């Protein structure tokens with residue numbers, strides 16, 4: 001039995017038009033609107049500070065703004081560009097938000113509270129274009145990139161779930177999408193997240209997870225930020241990786257590892273390799289030995305992720321003993337490794353899973369929350385596990 005709490009589906013009006021939400025507004029549009037009313041441009045910063053640092057959720061709460069201005073703002077703008085379509089709370093405290101975007105699309109983000117940290121797991125795209133065969137997020141491909149405001153808003157919405165004396169301490173960019181395929185928008189959002197007048201989350205507490213796009217990894221390295229980079233390897237040789245991670249045919253493991261080495265050399269930040277353990281496919285002694293051979297001597301860490309079931313897909317999580325044998329083999333070979341722990345197991349914790357269920361309900365409100373289109377309906381069970389981690 002689960003102790004999941006579910007808030008009802010929000011049947012309210014769609015989210016505000018993208019260009020009318022303060023967190024998503026173009027600086028020019030907001031500046032022009034303020035200028036029309038004889039307001040100074042710095043009001044724009046004040047508004048954003050209220051929303052990001054000040055936890056305001058309405059213009060009325062912005063008590064140092066003139067009353068008339070607050071009324072005008074409420075007539076023409078909304079604070080946020082998304083609405084909360086649903087919230088789920090797991091028995092371990094993990095919370096998932098389903099956010100509806102201005103165009104009606106749905107995205108998910110997750111809050112993972114732990115003893116010493118409060119981690120937000122965010123999405124960067126609607127869907128994903130990478131097509132990893134075991135991952136539900138990519139089953140329908142990618143619809144579009146999220147804007148900087150839409151990425152930031154996930155963080156703000158999750159932070160607003162915390163008690164007043166709590167703050168977000170960590171961010172993992174491990175929700176739906178390939179972060180390096182939307183790098184500029186992600187960086188813009190993270191800049192606000194890291195700012196002392198923003199969410200004040202240090203770069204070292206941000207983990208960006210990539211399928212492994214070498215050129216983008218090098219670009220990120222050259223920015224010389226302190227973000228932590230996680231690379232989803234999932235196989236120790238190209239033949240196997242081509243089958244599991246189709247984009248590998250365009251890159252190849254050697255280029256990815258070289259780019260990861262470059263990232264370490266440039267930023268001084270050790271790279272984490274993620275490796276989803278798929279029973280009978282990549283979890284045997286041969287793969288463990290090959291992976292050890294690839295990473296031995298490198299300053300790197302391996303996060304082993306036991307596959308999180310996606311109904312309809314023919315993959316399975318290996319038995320605990322197999323997981324242990326794999327991690328032991330890596331350690332014996334001198335490679336730092338651990339098996340990732342699981343969070344939010346009793347909610348639709350995987351990114352995309354909740355979205356799927358709600359989309360199914362909207363089509364047929366009384367339908368059971370079961371897959372409505374075979375394998376694809378499970379989309380996102382995947383990322384549930386992703387968000388279990390925080391940083392190592």
Ligand code: SAH
Nearest residue numbers: 135177178209210211232274307308382386
């Ligand atoms: N596009 C990014 C972010 C993906 S989500 C990337 O590829 O890294 C973060 C991690 O969760 C990735 O390693 C991804 O491969 C993994 N993942 C996806 N679906 C999963 C599933 N069903 N079970 C376990 N891990 C999964």
